[in-house]
């Protein structure tokens with residue numbers, strides 16, 4: 081990696097830089113800057129009218145400057161004239177606290193001050209659909225149990241292999257690709273990394289998948305539940321904490337239950353304690369709540385949790401401990417903001433470690449079959465409004481994420497809920513017309 085973007089441009093024949101920041105709703109906003117102008121932009125940042133994106137700002141605010149982080153630069157494998165670089169938002173010479181990448185960087189620094197180095201991996205599922213967004217794109221992909229469908233993944237080989245080749249060329253440690261549990265759905269996996277690197281890769285992955293799909297005349301969606309009755313798009317997160325140098329996994333302890341150390345248990349305890357509130361960030365849209373709490377899909381399972389419970393290697397709970405030294409949070413969905421997803425996990429986990437939180441009883445039952453036998457485990461929020469209210473009630477989580485961020489997020493998300501609630505639907509006509 082080079083610290084000097086102008087030098088990077090000369091070495092790689094890059095003509096344009098895409099200086100990109102992510103807003104509160106996960107939208108990636110960019111300016112395309114010619115290499116001739118990158119030296120000044122690297123110093124001063126690219127100017128944006130922040131209020132025109134999903135940030136709680138007004139037209140009266142001064143310019144927001146997106147200052148590129150050269151460590152994140154990636155030459156687009158499918159368009160090498162251009163390089164993408166993640167940026168940090170600055171206004172009046174100060175970090176914009178509500179900007180998601182700044183929020184994550186603050187939490188990473190806080191973890192580091194407690195001697196912790198968080199490493200994560202994400203599984204960002206997606207559908208390949210028709211360009212109009214109405215149907216899946218492969219008319220032969222109709223099996224009632226399509227998970228790992230060999231024939232169907234090969235019909236999309238040109239798209240999937242092109243993306244995987246790019247991840248390999250970028251050195252991400254891509255290791256498997258499959259057809260997932262819904263018709264038209266895929267998952268591609270690469271190696272875990274530091275939380276900030278994973279968030280940048282997650283953002284770039286979404287950009288890349290959409291771009292390659294469009295190149296092939298298709299459309300890719302990460303929408304949590306794009307089709308009724310089909311399994312939704314999850315974005316499971318795998319989490320481990322390492323020592324300051326990032327060399328020793330401090331979550332690993334083979335003498336402990338499931339190989340998870342006391343520290344790992346406490347971090348998990350924080351996730352359990354804040355689960356209903358953090359759903360406002362891991363499951364951030366109206367549509368998210370049709371993936372969790374879902375009735376059975378035609379494949380036989382939803383693959384998504386509805387209760388705050390944890391377990392060993394069992395896919396019916398909110399948290400799974402698949403092996404020693406890490407756990408998997410199965411709650412997040414494809415709409416989760418890549419930076420806020422990592423930030424809220426660290427915020428909840430740090431609180432868990434500081435307060436020595438107990439994750440509670442572990443259940444090894446099939447939650448889909450026998451969940452009714454579990455007494456006292458909280459249910460996840462049933463809709464976005466409930467989740468926002470839970471988040472608003474959770475003072476310590478809000479404080480950990482920062483007051484400016486939390487109030488901006490709640491304000492814009494409540495506006496989104498209100499817009500949804502005032503929208504007239506066919507359902508209400510069907511159920512109310514003849515009342």
Ligand code: ADP
Pocket residue numbers: 199200201202203269270271272273316318319320402405406408
């Ligand atoms: P599954 O579908 O069984 O949940 P995947 O192989 O699809 O598993 O995804 C596992 C993810 O977990 C990958 O991103 C992988 O790199 C990541 N992972 C593996 N070990 C760790 C670890 N110690 N810490 C954080 N992430 C990890």
Ligand code: MG
Pocket residue numbers: none
């Ligand atoms: Mg202008």
Ligand code: MG
Pocket residue numbers: 203267269
């Ligand atoms: Mg997976």
Ligand code: MG
Pocket residue numbers: 203205260267314
């Ligand atoms: Mg999956």
Ligand code: MG
Pocket residue numbers: 203316408
């Ligand atoms: Mg998983």
